[in-house]
Amino acid sequence: MTGSVAPGRPRSESARVAVLHAVDDLLVEVGYSAMTMKGIAERAGVGRMTVYRWWPTKAHILVEACAEDARGELAVTAHADPVRTLTDFLAGLAAFLTASPAGAAYRALLGEAQHDPEVGRLVADADLLGAPARVVLDHVRSRLGAVPEDRFAVAELCGPLALSVMTGAPAPARPALRAMARRLATAWA
Amino acid sequence: MTGSVAPGRPRSESARVAVLHAVDDLLVEVGYSAMTMKGIAERAGVGRMTVYRWWPTKAHILVEACAEDARGELAVTAHADPVRTLTDFLAGLAAFLTASPAGAAYRALLGEAQHDPEVGRLVADADLLGAPARVVLDHVRSRLGAVPEDRFAVAELCGPLALSVMTGAPAPARPALRAMARRLATAWA
Amino acid sequence: MTGSVAPGRPRSESARVAVLHAVDDLLVEVGYSAMTMKGIAERAGVGRMTVYRWWPTKAHILVEACAEDARGELAVTAHADPVRTLTDFLAGLAAFLTASPAGAAYRALLGEAQHDPEVGRLVADADLLGAPARVVLDHVRSRLGAVPEDRFAVAELCGPLALSVMTGAPAPARPALRAMARRLATAWA
Amino acid sequence: MTGSVAPGRPRSESARVAVLHAVDDLLVEVGYSAMTMKGIAERAGVGRMTVYRWWPTKAHILVEACAEDARGELAVTAHADPVRTLTDFLAGLAAFLTASPAGAAYRALLGEAQHDPEVGRLVADADLLGAPARVVLDHVRSRLGAVPEDRFAVAELCGPLALSVMTGAPAPARPALRAMARRLATAWA
DNA sequence: GCTTAAGCGAGACGGTACGTCTGGTCTTACT
DNA sequence: AGTAAGACCAGACGTACCGTCTCGCTTAAGC
Numbered sequence: 001m002t003g004s005v006a007p008g009r010p011r012s013e014s015a016r017v018a019v020l021h022a023v024d025d026l027l028v029e030v031g032y033s034a035m036t037m038k039g040i041a042e043r044a045g046v047g048r049m050t051v052y053r054w055w056p057t058k059a060h061i062l063v064e065a066c067a068e069d070a071r072g073e074l075a076v077t078a079h080a081d082p083v084r085t086l087t088d089f090l091a092g093l094a095a096f097l098t099a100s101p102a103g104a105a106y107r108a109l110l111g112e113a114q115h116d117p118e119v120g121r122l123v124a125d126a127d128l129l130g131a132p133a134r135v136v137l138d139h140v141r142s143r144l145g146a147v148p149e150d151r152f153a154v155a156e157l158c159g160p161l162a163l164s165v166m167t168g169a170p171a172p173a174r175p176a177l178r179a180m181a182r183r184l185a186t187a188w189a
Numbered sequence: 190m191t192g193s194v195a196p197g198r199p200r201s202e203s204a205r206v207a208v209l210h211a212v213d214d215l216l217v218e219v220g221y222s223a224m225t226m227k228g229i230a231e232r233a234g235v236g237r238m239t240v241y242r243w244w245p246t247k248a249h250i251l252v253e254a255c256a257e258d259a260r261g262e263l264a265v266t267a268h269a270d271p272v273r274t275l276t277d278f279l280a281g282l283a284a285f286l287t288a289s290p291a292g293a294a295y296r297a298l299l300g301e302a303q304h305d306p307e308v309g310r311l312v313a314d315a316d317l318l319g320a321p322a323r324v325v326l327d328h329v330r331s332r333l334g335a336v337p338e339d340r341f342a343v344a345e346l347c348g349p350l351a352l353s354v355m356t357g358a359p360a361p362a363r364p365a366l367r368a369m370a371r372r373l374a375t376a377w378a
Numbered sequence: 379m380t381g382s383v384a385p386g387r388p389r390s391e392s393a394r395v396a397v398l399h400a401v402d403d404l405l406v407e408v409g410y411s412a413m414t415m416k417g418i419a420e421r422a423g424v425g426r427m428t429v430y431r432w433w434p435t436k437a438h439i440l441v442e443a444c445a446e447d448a449r450g451e452l453a454v455t456a457h458a459d460p461v462r463t464l465t466d467f468l469a470g471l472a473a474f475l476t477a478s479p480a481g482a483a484y485r486a487l488l489g490e491a492q493h494d495p496e497v498g499r500l501v502a503d504a505d506l507l508g509a510p511a512r513v514v515l516d517h518v519r520s521r522l523g524a525v526p527e528d529r530f531a532v533a534e535l536c537g538p539l540a541l542s543v544m545t546g547a548p549a550p551a552r553p554a555l556r557a558m559a560r561r562l563a564t565a566w567a
Numbered sequence: 568m569t570g571s572v573a574p575g576r577p578r579s580e581s582a583r584v585a586v587l588h589a590v591d592d593l594l595v596e597v598g599y600s601a602m603t604m605k606g607i608a609e610r611a612g613v614g615r616m617t618v619y620r621w622w623p624t625k626a627h628i629l630v631e632a633c634a635e636d637a638r639g640e641l642a643v644t645a646h647a648d649p650v651r652t653l654t655d656f657l658a659g660l661a662a663f664l665t666a667s668p669a670g671a672a673y674r675a676l677l678g679e680a681q682h683d684p685e686v687g688r689l690v691a692d693a694d695l696l697g698a699p700a701r702v703v704l705d706h707v708r709s710r711l712g713a714v715p716e717d718r719f720a721v722a723e724l725c726g727p728l729a730l731s732v733m734t735g736a737p738a739p740a741r742p743a744l745r746a747m748a749r750r751l752a753t754a755w756a
Numbered sequence: 757g758c759t760t761a762a763g764c765g766a767g768a769c770g771g772t773a774c775g776t777c778t779g780g781t782c783t784t785a786c787t
Numbered sequence: 788a789g790t791a792a793g794a795c796c797a798g799a800c801g802t803a804c805c806g807t808c809t810c811g812c813t814t815a816a817g818c
Contacts, residue, residue: 162351
């Protein structure tokens, strides 16, 4: 019988969600580098200690705030034709990276990961792109014979779009994405 | 022929190179986020105003400091076999991204570009990966019939490795890179 | 007769004395300004609310903790010779102000009284020096003809030593105290 | 030849006096304990680092701010009659301690000295009461034969009023001060 | 023996000052 | 006019304590 209950006042759920929403809002309003722990606390109407008590850096808050959204936006319905499945995923990924608040958070996090190894581990553990990508890969693997192992397949599936967007290119149009998916299917046939 | 010479004391070349060296050193020693304008000036033995006079942010210094090295490290000698050419390029790229100081600078800049649109433009203009990649693409295009247009081809060539390294994965070994090159050659055949 | 008894759990005597002891200890260990309500509660093994419920500030706790000791340490046995009585009192006062924990508490309170008028009232009401001094004055008044009224006599008796100690001087030796007592007796003869 | 000049921008005199005035104002407006380094900087229209660069604590600022005023207010013109000289000094001291901003600063500092030994040393070194008192003592010593050595004489001269005021009593009226001066003259005759 | 009500410990809460740091700007004298 | 030095104002950093609150538990008096 575990039964033991933490003593003292329990954590405030309302403070938690206020912080997560504040981070969401501030990221799009002022950008990642202008988003400060102080600003988050004030925007959320929360004490600064309350923020520091539960999250060590703004990156940690951002991961928690966007993880759920990210997984939802990258989910895809499978089709018999692997090219269509891949195209759908690429279209979702392009929209995510270029137009979604959660995608902006992801890019900010991936950027911060290049500056701070601890954020790097955080992002690697969250595996925000890899998890949805693996769902797609599991499906196309039954139709294509030479899909490489996950770590390469995820990179080949998501890397071109990710690098493209991160270097400032606009999201490719659907026909270009379909051509990209076809090349992948050819390579993995 | 302007002939006119700026009046007053000319810009100090020694201060310029001292700053560029200081940035190189500090990036590997303390990392991008711990590298401050103040620290750069002190390390270079230079006044802070001198740094601000010539570069608006540390990102600008970093671009100037690493651009040349970056291009050099990604040059590749062409072979008759496109797979070998691609493999060599991928190996160079993997080494650049994971082991080279210039590569660390590139990752830091690409990261900062996600936080600051002006740095984004700077990185896009410098086109550090794209330029060497296009040299390779121009060569393999004579042996492969379906290499897509540059903006997609560069992304498909560099994106998988870039995303992989940026999410914390180690550099793939040579056989895996050769397999990756073969898949590209298949897709672009 | 009210006879009515408060319902509910009665105040915990053990918590009360634990707090008073904690304050005594902390004053000598860390000093007045480093002594916090939080620290007092933790040292006493008591909840912070329990402290705030019964005392509004640390000054109030300190008064309660030291008042009794203070009065005891300043009591003096009367002699036929008023100079000897005054000398004994001054010696006790000097020891109290420089060497006694209760004296340290008194000085801290008198100091705090200069910052916070409410503490000033508290200290004035407790009258920690005045009460023992008046006992001495009542005695010497029967041997000396011109002891001024209490409020001046207490100040002239205690003030020199108090100011001296509060400005950092060490306690005078017994002969100097005897000389001081003689001068008082002369002035008040 | 000393001739050497400190390099860099010289200290701003305007910032210095702004801080000193801010401290003067804040002490009377909000009191010592509510006077914060942050508040001083804001009131002075000065950066917080500028305050910390030149003064480690608010006590240090206060000493610098009130030292000059204090000496001026406690100066006294000597008379042939030592009782009159002493009475004048006591009247000045009473006004200083109860009505002057500089006197309020002195009381606050003496209070803080009881909490913080470093402030104690600061106040002891400044010797704000002792210096003016010694001027008076030097004068009356030529008319009175038994003025004790300085450290006791200063305490006997200033201590009664100081303790009286610090324990909350109002300033005595002139006749009471004259009586006090007469007692001192008798004791020191 | 059950109810009632207040005290108790723990610890999270919003708030704010602390002292430090960096950012960018400025003001010197020197080169 | 460019430079090294360093002071300037501004404001975020992460920590500490403030005084309050919200829990579940304890302790007695009174029904």
